Amino acid sequence: MTILANTSVQFIKGVGPAKKKLFANLGVDSVEDLLYFFPRRYEDRRNIIPIGKIKAGEWQTISGKVLLQGARRSWYTKKHVCEIVLDDGSGRISCTWFNQPYLEKYFQKDTRIVCYGRVSIYKNKLQMVSPEYEIIDESEGENLNISRIVPIYPLTRGITQRYLRKVVSACLDKYAQDLHDELPVYLRNKYRYKNIKQCIRDLHFPDDFKNQEDALRRISFEEFFFFQISIILRRLSMTQKKGIAHRITDPQALKFVDSFPYELTKAQKRAIREIRQDMQKDQPMLRLLQGDVGCGKTLVALFGCMMAAANGHQAAFMAPTEILARQHYENIVKMMAEGALPTIETALLISGLPKKEHDDLNERIAAGKIQLVIGTHALINTEVQFKKLSFVVIDEQHRFGVRQRALLSEKGVNPDILIMTATPIPRTLCITLYGDLDISIIDELPKNRGQVQTLAFTHEQMAEVYAMIRQRIKDGRQAYVVYPIIEESEKLDLKAAEEMYRHFKNKEFKDFRLGLVHGKMKRQETQQIMQAFKERQLDILVSTTVLEVGVDVANATVMVIEHAERFGLAQLHQLRGRIGRGVHDSVCLLVTEPHTEEGVKRIDAMCKTQDGFKIAQYDLEIRGPGHFFGRHQHGFSELKVANPATQMDILELARQEALVLTKDDPGLQAHDHGMIKKVVAKRYPNYLVNVEAG
Numbered sequence: 001m002t003i004l005a006n007t008s009v010q011f012i013k014g015v016g017p018a019k020k021k022l023f024a025n026l027g028v029d030s031v032e033d034l035l036y037f038f039p040r041r042y043e044d045r046r047n048i049i050p051i052g053k054i055k056a057g058e059w060q061t062i063s064g065k066v067l068l069q070g071a072r073r074s075w076y077t078k079k080h081v082c083e084i085v086l087d088d089g090s091g092r093i094s095c096t097w098f099n100q101p102y103l104e105k106y107f108q109k110d111t112r113i114v115c116y117g118r119v120s121i122y123k124n125k126l127q128m129v130s131p132e133y134e135i136i137d138e139s140e141g142e143n144l145n146i147s148r149i150v151p152i153y154p155l156t157r158g159i160t161q162r163y164l165r166k167v168v169s170a171c172l173d174k175y176a177q178d179l180h181d182e183l184p185v186y187l188r189n190k191y192r193y194k195n196i197k198q199c200i201r202d203l204h205f206p207d208d209f210k211n212q213e214d215a216l217r218r219i220s221f222e223e224f225f226f227f228q229i230s231i232i233l234r235r236l237s238m239t240q241k242k243g244i245a246h247r248i249t250d251p252q253a254l255k256f257v258d259s260f261p262y263e264l265t266k267a268q269k270r271a272i273r274e275i276r277q278d279m280q281k282d283q284p285m286l287r288l289l290q291g292d293v294g295c296g297k298t299l300v301a302l303f304g305c306m307m308a309a310a311n312g313h314q315a316a317f318m319a320p321t322e323i324l325a326r327q328h329y330e331n332i333v334k335m336m337a338e339g340a341l342p343t344i345e346t347a348l349l350i351s352g353l354p355k356k357e358h359d360d361l362n363e364r365i366a367a368g369k370i371q372l373v374i375g376t377h378a379l380i381n382t383e384v385q386f387k388k389l390s391f392v393v394i395d396e397q398h399r400f401g402v403r404q405r406a407l408l409s410e411k412g413v414n415p416d417i418l419i420m421t422a423t424p425i426p427r428t429l430c431i432t433l434y435g436d437l438d439i440s441i442i443d444e445l446p447k448n449r450g451q452v453q454t455l456a457f458t459h460e461q462m463a464e465v466y467a468m469i470r471q472r473i474k475d476g477r478q479a480y481v482v483y484p485i486i487e488e489s490e491k492l493d494l495k496a497a498e499e500m501y502r503h504f505k506n507k508e509f510k511d512f513r514l515g516l517v518h519g520k521m522k523r524q525e526t527q528q529i530m531q532a533f534k535e536r537q538l539d540i541l542v543s544t545t546v547l548e549v550g551v552d553v554a555n556a557t558v559m560v561i562e563h564a565e566r567f568g569l570a571q572l573h574q575l576r577g578r579i580g581r582g583v584h585d586s587v588c589l590l591v592t593e594p595h596t597e598e599g600v601k602r603i604d605a606m607c608k609t610q611d612g613f614k615i616a617q618y619d620l621e622i623r624g625p626g627h628f629f630g631r632h633q634h635g636f637s638e639l640k641v642a643n644p645a646t647q648m649d650i651l652e653l654a655r656q657e658a659l660v661l662t663k664d665d666p667g668l669q670a671h672d673h674g675m676i677k678k679v680v681a682k683r684y685p686n687y688l689v690n691v692e693a694g
Contacts (some may be wrong), residue, residue, distance in 0.1 A: 004032035013170040016161070023154040031175050034168060034639050038203050039151035042212065046147060052091030056121045059597050062128075063136075064088035066111045071104050084217050086113060093119075093126040094410075095133070112136040114146075120599065125519040130595035144169055149206050167540060168204055176200060182679045183222045186673075187657060193218040200202040203641070217650060220591075220642035224654035227639065228435065229676070230684040232662045233437040243284030243414040244390045245312045247275050257304055259340050260444070264296070271300045277414060278438065279307060279391070282467065285416035288434050290425065291442030292612035293577025294552075297420050298328060300343065300442070301393045304418055306423070309344045309371040313390035318408055320396045320524070322350045328395070329374045347373035349384065380407040392417045405685070423570055429644055432651055443613070450557070452580035454588045454607045456564075466508055466587050469558055473512055473539045477584065482575060484566040485544045499544045512539040521542060524682055554582030556625040564590035564606075565599040568621040572606050593595075599621055618641050620645030 003222070009028055010020035028034050043061045045416045064086035072081050083096045084677040095115055097103055099133045107113070117131025132152070135141060144165045153164050176555070181188065181196045193199075199215035206212035226326045241685050253276055257264055264272075271289060278285035305315035319325040329348040335341045347361055347370045364370050369385030373379065389412030409417055419437065430439055459464050469479050481504070484496040503515040515538040533541045534553050541556075566571060572590070579586040590607070594600045605618040620643065644651050668677040 004035065004175060005030050007031040008174075009034055012167055013176070014167050017138075019159075022156055022158045026159070028152060031171060034171050035175065035179065037153065037168075038449075038641050039153050041152045042116075042206070042209075043150045043152060045088075045114070045145075045150050045207075048114075049335070050090035051086065051088045051093050051126070052120050053094075053269050054126065056092075056118050056119050056126070059117065061114065061116045062086065062093065063112065063114045064093075066107050066109055066113060067092065069107045069109065071101065082107070084113075086115065088212045088691070091127060093120075093124070095128045095131055096349065107134060112464055116152075117595070118600070127432035128592075132596075137162075141383040144205070146412050150211065150213070151204055171205065172201060183218075183225065184676065187221075187225070191218075193221070212314075216641055217647075219640075219646050220650050221654050223639050223642040224647075224651045226434075226676075226680050226683055227642075228651075228655045229437070229662060229680050231435040232538045232658055233668075233680070236662070236666055238286050238436065239283060241284055242416045243282055243416065244311075244313065245282040246279040246307055246313075246416075248280055248307050248392065252307065252310060253303075256306060260299070261268070263445050264299070265442070265446060267291070267442040267444045268296050268300055271442055272303045274438070274440050275300070275304050275418065276307070279304060281344050284414040285418065287416075287418050287440055288430070288437040289418055289420045289440045289442070290430070291422070292445065293422050293574055294581060295442040296443050297393075297422070297442060299418060300440075301395075301418055302332065304391045304416065305372050305393065306342060306344070308391035308416075310342075311390070314365075314370065314386050315367065315372045315390045315393070315412070316379055316386070316389060316408060317372065317378050318395065319374070319376060322352065322376050323375050323526075324395065325350055327372055328471065332372070332374070344371040345369060346372040346374065348626075349373050349378050350505040351376065351378045370593050380411075384411070386411050388412070390415045394419045396421060398607060422574065422658060423616060424613075425613070425620075429617075429620075429648070432644065432648075432655060435655075450580055450583055450585040452576060452586045452588060452610055454576065454590065454610070456590045456592060456603050457606055458593055462591065465560055465591060468587065468589065469509070469540070469560065472587075476532065476555075478536065478538070478553065478555050479540045479558040479560065480556060480578065481540060481542045481560045481562065483542070483544050497542060497544050504540065504542065509540055509591055514538060514540045514542060516542045541638070549694055552581055553578075556581070557586040558589070559586070560589045560591060563589050564592035564603060565594040565596075569602050569605060569615055569622065572602070572616045573612060576606070576610075609645070 006254075007030060008020065009015055009023050010017055012034065014627055015023065017440065023029070023034070026037065028037050029533075037095055045061065045063075048061055048063045051062050051064060052060065053274055065088070067087040068085040070083050072083070073079070073656045080101045081096060081098055082100060084107045085092055085094050095117075112135070114136060115128055115131040119130035120127055120129065134145070134424065136146060145162055151165060151168075153168075154163070155161065176197050176272060179200060183193070183196075187193075193213065194202075196219075199218050200214035202211040203219065206215070216491060251271070251395060257272065268437060275285070275287065275289075278287060289300060301317070305317065308315040311387055317325075317328060319328055326348060329346065332341070333346060338345070347364070349358075349361060353361070358575045362372070362383055362385070366385045366387060374385075378384070392409055392412070392415050394408070395416070419653045419673055425434075430441075447465070459512075465531045469481075471477060483500070483605050485497075496514065501514065505514050515533055517526050517529050529538070530542070532538050533556075536555060559575065559577060563570065567575070576588045579588060588606075590603055592599075592603055594603055601618070601622050605615060605622075609615060642650070661676070662668075666672075666675055668680070
């Protein structure tokens with residue numbers, strides 16, 4: 001496998017130096033990367049259903065020749081519209097694409113096309129809106145593209161399905177023989193798994209769906225198995241360390257819980273009790289605190305910070321962005337000033353501080369004069385040294401890699417670590433995926449909160465959306481209008497947000513007070529606008545950054561999310577969590593026209609439930625763990641095909657085998673476990689503590 005990992009993808013037939021750059025956009029740099037770059041779905045093109053037999057509401061693959069082709073401008077949105085009529089002899093269907101004028105030259109009359117999309121009816125005729133398409137060149141050999149089960153891969157601009165299949169096939173022909181089984185022989189025999197070479201072929205170009213399913217199960221088991229070993233060994237290494245035993249009395253704990261002007265929820269009290277029990281032990285705490293947006297996780301984390309200070313130690317609170325770090329700092333300082341918390345020396349450490357202020361702050365931290373330091377990844381810089389760090393809080397853990405977390409904890413002597421996330425995961429799944437962590441769950445929101453309703457609208461229904469905003473503002477409430485910012489089209493996205501802001505200000509909402517915030521503005525300007533919105537000096541906030549800002553405005557009861565299909569489920573749920581913060585009922589309006597099956601599922605899930613745990617389950621099922629947990633969450637990104645949400649039976653089986661192995665040989669010292677040790681160290685180099693390649 002080392003040969004495959006060290007051989008550049010450019011040496012595969014049909015790639016070369018230029019195309020190598022395009023493959024890098026897909027995360028494919030080596031031959032091994034390409035062999036493990038699996039399809040996202042398959043199309044059964046052995047017997048394509050005739051157009052005359054398809055039904056509205058179904059997701060279908062169709063094939064036909066272009067009968068008619070035309071282009072126009074939409075009268076409402078002014079978008080470029082490309083429309084064709086496909087005919088296969090049994091019936092006809094129109095297919096429409098928006099803002100892709102280059103398609104006109106592809107869809108020539110009599111061109112044969114395969115399309116995949118959702119069938120609908122418009123003016124009593126069948127149609128597909130923005131289907132995936134593939135042009136079939138009948139002058140070439142099409143043994144990879146028609147009359148078989150065809151793989152459909154994730155793509156990037158400049159790479160087509162036909163080209164990618166051809167390259168993958170060439171790669172298999174040349175390099176498949178160099179694949180070596182890393183799953184132990186005894187497990188392959190026990191579960192009657194095929195060898196890795198055949199499984200890789202069956203995942204790319206299966207002869208039938210049973211072979212594909214068997215291959216998927218085998219590789220998923222392998223991924224889960226090695227991942228579980230890494231988790232179990234990390235847990236074992238943590239329990240062997242000696243940490244700091246904090247002394248926390250009953251009066252101290254009760255004073256903290258009773259110091260707020262409102263009663264804490266039962267879930268918050270339970271989490272505080274669990275943290276207290278951990279902090280009193282002489283083993284370091286490694287606990288995950290998860291709960292929905294607005295459930296009060298920060299307050300629970302503060303308990304540990306306060307108890308560390310009460311014991312003469314220091315605490316560090318790391319947030320993923322400067323805005324969130326500043327918000328935590330300001331809220332905590334405010335609570336101290338109001339008497340809700342005991343006053344301790346607190347500082348904000350971010351990279352943008354003037355050098356003199358930064359140096360002075362570092363000196364005071366090193367001297368132990370600062371008891372609570374709140375900051376961003378600036379906390380892990382080498383010049384930041386703590387005198388007696390005993391408690392670490394990491395907010396939104398999925399935004400940091402394991403190594404970043406380790407660097408912060410290394411600034412103390414095995415400090416207690418509390419990891420927070422607003423991405424809820426079902427308990428059974430959480431225990432299996434975060435086996436190295438103890439888990440606290442806050443599964444209830446504070447009382448006296450209004451209900452949040454979520455509704456979906458098309459762009460043609462914008463008049464109705466705007467009417468709802470006007471009514472809410474007339475009732476004394478405030479509104480957010482959120483636009484997406486996608487990295488590859490940031491300039492266009494930002495321009496759209498700015499243009500709509502001007503349109504609202506001059507026409508649609510000219511009688512109201514508006515503000516605009518986006519990521520390209522100076523920090524001070526953003527904060528001034530956010531503060532003005534919070535103080536009700538603005539009625540509508542047009543934004544591209546509400547998610548990161550995390551502003552808490554109880555009077556904001558309506559949120560419009562434009563192009564909602566471009567946000568992930570977790571993002572949509574995080575955004576929605578910014579309303580419903582007060583006693584008034586709120587409404588989240590998703591303006592969207594999803595053109596993929598995944599997009600439709602996301603919008604349906606948002607409208608069905610407000611429960612973050614259910615949203616998380618949907619997200620896992622729809623996108624899989626690699627996207628759900630993020631590339632920075634080392635470990636989960638190694639799961640290329642395994643999906644914990646849909647393969648719980650395989651995961652549990654793999655975990656049991658990993659438990660048996662590590663119980664008998666926790667250090668993987670046995671001679672026949674040497675290969676397992678090497679594989680685990682290779683796959684999870686930053687995740688392990690006590691395992692190195694042997």
